[in-house]
Amino acid sequence: MPFIPHTEKDTREMLQTIGADSIADLFDEIPRELMIDELRHVPDAMSEMEISRLMRQRAKMDGSPMCFIGAGAYEHHIPTAVWDIATRGEFYSAYTPYQAEASQGTLQTIYEYQTMITELTGLDVSNASLYDGASALAEASLMAVRTNRRVKTGRILLAPGVNPVYEQVAAAIAGAQGLTFERLPMDVASGNIDFEQLPDGREPVAVVLQQPSFAGTLDDVDKLTDWAHAEGALVVSIVNPTSLALLKPPGQWGEQGADIACGEGQPLGVPMSSGGPYFGFMTCKQKHVRQMPGRIVGRTTDLDGNPGFALTLQAREQHIRRSKATSNICTNQGLMVTAATIYMSLLGYQGLVNIANASHANTASLVDGLCAIDGIGRLYSGPFFHEAALQLDRPVAPLLDALAERDILGGFDLTSYAGTDALLVCATETKTAADIETCIAAFADIMARSGLKSA
């Protein structure tokens, strides 16, 4: 029996101890008419050898295309040591550190993670993670409402560059408690906020800024942070952790800094894996810590006075506060945080800077090459980090299909976001000059052949 150690003798003896004739007797409190004899659609068992063969065949169907898509998930090299260690049974098969003395490995790792992510974001405190970047925005919005009690509107204003899926997720989750989300106006030339058109008197409880924006642009976060604070709003920032090797951290935005930072932790050593498991990070100013959702680890001392680590501020959480908790979150993304902590330790600040610079340089050379093709140009003016929007002279979807046939994933179709034929491309440090040339040549070839040009 797979994964069940019982011999027939064991089972017999155990039933005898219980005083039952058969295992079936152990289910005798369940009304007979509710029980089924067998499942109908689950197939018969496979051995490990058989399932391994099946999974290899299926993996092969998905292939290993050359990927120039970003749009919220990024391909970075992951040092072998990261997952070698994270999948050690002691990390992989442990649970939430309820028994602190028997979970110091997980707890110390989270404490080190909290230190690293607060350093990157320039804020004071971090939780032990949320599910992903999108749901982190939902939690940050709810936290902003709990924190900024003077404002009763429940209205959150989103900068134009906030990932549209993040907005959908935040609306689905936080909308249930009456929060509403509105977009600030975009300056179509730069893709950034149109400061001339900022609304008056909307009484936002929070303003959300994403840097770099979903379309890759870099906004004047200082100016918008100061405007939001002047409006009486909290500032929630969504940031890419790799970019923070170079870009000004949220804690230093404007006069007072952002109040809460959140985002997608996937770029820090987590495989893209079709969308998950990733982890959402969240940091904030010290004074807001009691409104933060999720688990938090603190350093304390034991009976001998030696340092040790434990979950703390648990009075915020669902297992204590039940219906009055800051969130219903229980399990978070512990294993991913373990991987990210090892990743950040291996790279250090300088390693992260190199990755950020290399990703920027690769994207810049991809953008330069593509813009030299007739029919492609920059969509937005201004600087970018490692992702940039392009304007095309024809529909994007057929072009991407044709590239995919050559095993090149040529970018994210930005048409519905931008309201024009547009493409979002990204080339991280994983791409060589030859890869980038291959990509540019494929674009040029397909565009020259096709009669897809818009009328």
Add this chain to the structure above:
Amino acid sequence: MNSPKSSELIFDKSRSGRRAFAQAPATTAAAAIPAALLRSDKPRLPEASELQTVRHFTRLSQMNFSIDTQFYPLGSCTMKYNPRACNALALLPEFAGRHPLSPVSHGQGFLSCMYELQEMLKDVTGMKGVSLTPMAGAQGEFAGVAMIKAYHDARGDHERMEIICPDAAHGTNPATATMCGCLVREVPTGPEGDIDFDALKAAVGPKTAGIMLTNPSTLGVFERRIKEVADLVHDAGGLLYYDGANLNAILGKVRPGDMDFDVIHMNLHKTFSTPHGGGGPGSGAVGVNDRLLPFMPIPVVGKNERDGETEYNWLAEDDLPQSIGRLSGFMGNSGVLLRAYVYMRMLGRAGMQRVSEYATLNANYLAARLGEAGFELAFPTRRASHEFIVTMKREAKSVNLTAMDIAKALLDKNYHAPTTYFPLLVPECLLIEPTETESKETLDNFVAAMIEIVTAAKEDGVEYKEAPYTMPVRRLDDVKAARQLDLRYQPDKT
């Protein structure tokens, strides 16, 4: 146990200028970004060599208890063996490297696994539709209650704002109801562990949106009047939510759909053996009956047959316009879902039933042995499901041995403690769940350890107030942790 005692931080190993050179690309020119947008400070990430980093985190791992190293009978958490193949196959390079926005032409392998997983989960739950996107049990709960609300709203029934929860419910249940903008109404438990039916009768009415139940309950017993409960709630116009935390107990024996539940979440990291990972990732797939099909969270995986070819695709806003929406940036914890898929295929149809059979056998055996040894079972007249409760109320009074004390004493005997002080209504309780993957010898040794601890307290007056003694740290000062917050390393402050 050879416990590493050091709590030296990775930052203590840091030396300015030291690097793990193999792990960083060669320096390139600085990015062309205006200075006003750049950071001027240098974040203090560790500067350590690759060996130092590997050694540090390997040592930290050794400071954990885990399923792979210890018996871990943590009630309600289903700490069963996580087969290694599930992890290795989910991390095949094509799966691990697949971008979530890749076209379906480069995802038929992955999508076929997801589609088949949906179908298998429909079968084991008896539901009509499954959405895999919720990223943990609590998010599955959110999805479930949000669907119940959406259902009532779609019928113009806006007054139904109350969610009924038993007092024994997981904390996530009432917390979820609040997140969905609902009010919580708690109903008590009867003396034998079933829900207090009269109190429930008094609670249901025109304001009832639904009821959230775990069956078997968190008390480790099957709710025997479930059909009457379902009829009562349905007759009042409410819906039934099944918290799948204890699905391991009834897998392949009774299906929530057949008990008339309208919606269920499953904890794939419990029943389907994906890793707990030191606190996640979880995965909280939801199943629904016909009534709630239109409201499922998106995306869902669909299947098209065209000219004899099968193509798997995503069903999203256009296909499910009444959906409660998206709950994650992409499609949930897909890599966890792959692990669950591999596990289910290895168990197969008959293996599913064996899970609940042997989980129940182990729990009842352990309960019988502990009962024989003089421990007080909270519900001695009831069959245990896959877990059961021992109350230390008597020992706490007679020899000052509390649930906390025995939990810490067990750590010194190299066993992870059971869940303590949950459910809240049983005093000094230990919620014990052995799972089907533990052998009789392990259970026997655990009983012996429990007996030894109590005997030493009773006969030799041994106290465990300061246990554990053999762990990397002694009992920790939780009050200090909360009062003098130290949530990150700040070298200038210490």
